[in-house]
Amino acid sequence: MVKIFVGNLPQEATEDEIRGLFAEYGTITECAIVKNFAFVHMDDRKAATKAIRSLHLYKLHGTPINVEASHGKNQGPVKLHIANVEKGCDDELRALFEEYGTVTECAVVKNFAFVHMPNYDEAMDAMKGLDNSEFQDKRIHVQISKSRPRYDEPEEYPPPPPDRGGYWAPGYPGEQPEPPPPSYMRGRVMPPGYPAPPSLPPPPPRRAVYPERPYENDRIVV
Numbered sequence: 001m002v003k004i005f006v007g008n009l010p011q012e013a014t015e016d017e018i019r020g021l022f023a024e025y026g027t028i029t030e031c032a033i034v035k036n037f038a039f040v041h042m043d044d045r046k047a048a049t050k051a052i053r054s055l056h057l058y059k060l061h062g063t064p065i066n067v068e069a070s071h072g073k074n075q076g077p078v079k080l081h082i083a084n085v086e087k088g089c090d091d092e093l094r095a096l097f098e099e100y101g102t103v104t105e106c107a108v109v110k111n112f113a114f115v116h117m118p119n120y121d122e123a124m125d126a127m128k129g130l131d132n133s134e135f136q137d138k139r140i141h142v143q144i145s146k147s148r149p150r151y152d153e154p155e156e157y158p159p160p161p162p163d164r165g166g167y168w169a170p171g172y173p174g175e176q177p178e179p180p181p182p183s184y185m186r187g188r189v190m191p192p193g194y195p196a197p198p199s200l201p202p203p204p205p206r207r208a209v210y211p212e213r214p215y216e217n218d219r220i221v222v
Contacts (some may be wrong), residue, residue: 001029002048006038007066013038017060025051039070045125046099069101069119078102078123079145082113082130084138094137100126114145 006018014037019031022040026047031040042048048069056067085093088110094106097115101122106115117123123144131142 002042002045003070004040004042004048004052005066005068005070007036007068009033009036009038009065010063011036012061021055021058021060022051025054038200042051045101049099049101049122076120077118078120079147080115080117080123080127081143081145082115083141083143084111085113085140086136086138087111089136092136096130097126099130104129112213125175177200 015031029041029042052067057064077199090108097103127142
């Protein structure tokens with residue numbers, strides 16, 4: 001079920017009028033007006049997406065109404081993997097998935113593709129509706145990709161410290177990195193973004209290993 005928000009309604013608008021507008025695109029399960037806006041519930045997301053695109057800014061009694069998907073709890077972006085597609089059909093594949101919601105990226109690689117959708121519910125409906133369906137005379141298979149969406153990945157990690165293998169873990173935004181101990185940085189280059197280590201106090205003056213003729217003035221004169 002898809003919940004649609006209808007805003008900027010004129011005072012003359014009635015529930016029957018709104019229901020009649022959306023019924024042209026699919027089954028309406030609920031329609032309710034609250035002050036100058038309304039909520040419409042439709043069974044099928046594909047039909048709801050088409051209704052939103054067609055009725056947004058539609059003039060009802062001379063007033064353009066605002067039609068958009070109601071922003072409920074979203075579980076985050078989803079990256080879908082589509083198998084058995086021909087290279088070069090990026091635009092056609094994007095249009096196919098846009099029937100179920102917003103697509104932020106679509107890329108075909110060899111005989112498979114990746115589609116990024118920011119809304120979890122829309123992505124699940126697209127996967128359910130398009131998996132094992134025919135696209136350009138081929139049967140495609142849609143599933144959630146094991147890799148994360150591009151916009152959900154960290155943009156860039158800082159390089160690991162010089163002369164040291166392994167991985168330098170990134171911190172949270174705004175977090176100041178803790179400097180390494182002074183002994184670690186002796187003779188090394190400080191990694192980018194890290195404060196300089198505290199200056200060490202000067203070493204104490206070296207004492208002579210042997211006293212300089214301590215008994216010179218204590219000689220016994222015979």
